[in-house]
């Protein structure tokens with residue numbers, strides 16, 4: 001399917017979802033210093049060919065402007081002539097879509113996701129036991145244990161991609177970049193948001209529990 005064949009209403013729907021979720025996350029302080037990026041996929045999907053709307057690079061994500069988003073293809077190339085640059089991390093979105101067939105991907109930097117990614121870096125994953133919000137990932141087992149993968153954070157984004165390829169786990173809809181942030185995804189914007197919120201709850205829970213165990217306040 002070419003970009004022109006995708007219905008205008010579907011493209012508008014993706015932009016409207018991005019706008020809503022951007023505003024909500026901004027109200028939570030989840031885009032400090034222009035960090036973070038968001039994308040929603042449109043049209044038909046095969047791992048070899050897909051398109052998505054993504055935030056333009058370097059924008060202040062706490063405000064709305066007419067130049068906040070553009071559409072790119074599976075290689076991260078713009079689908080239409082534009083002066084906008086896609087997110088510097090577009091290739092990470094491309095790889096997650098290619099591997100998972102997700103419908104939306106949200107990336108935020110928070111203090112909790114950064115601290116936790118460094119704290120558990122030696123084991124390359126965050127262990128979580130039986131927290132109710134694990135059910136937010138559609139995992140309903142009693143006292144379920146999960147390990148949330150952590151990958152290296154390189155300034156050269158293409159170097160991060162092979163680690164994502166290697167470490168993505170089918171039952172865990174997210175991956176941490178060391179001292180950088182979380183990528184969370186879902187079948188659509190609603191599910192990606194639920195997953196991101198569950199991750200952020202879990203990171204704060206793990207952080208506070210570790211602190212208490214160590215006699216902190």
Ligand SMILES: CSC[C@@H](O)[C@@H](O)C(=O)COP(=O)(O)O
Pocket residue numbers: 033034035036037055056057058059086087088089107
């Ligand atoms: C300015 S700090 C954040 C960036 O380095 C990057 O990690 C990020 O999340 C936002 O980059 P962007 O190119 O705006 O999508």
Ligand SMILES: [Zn+2]
Pocket residue numbers: 035036037089107109180181
């Ligand atoms: Zn980032």
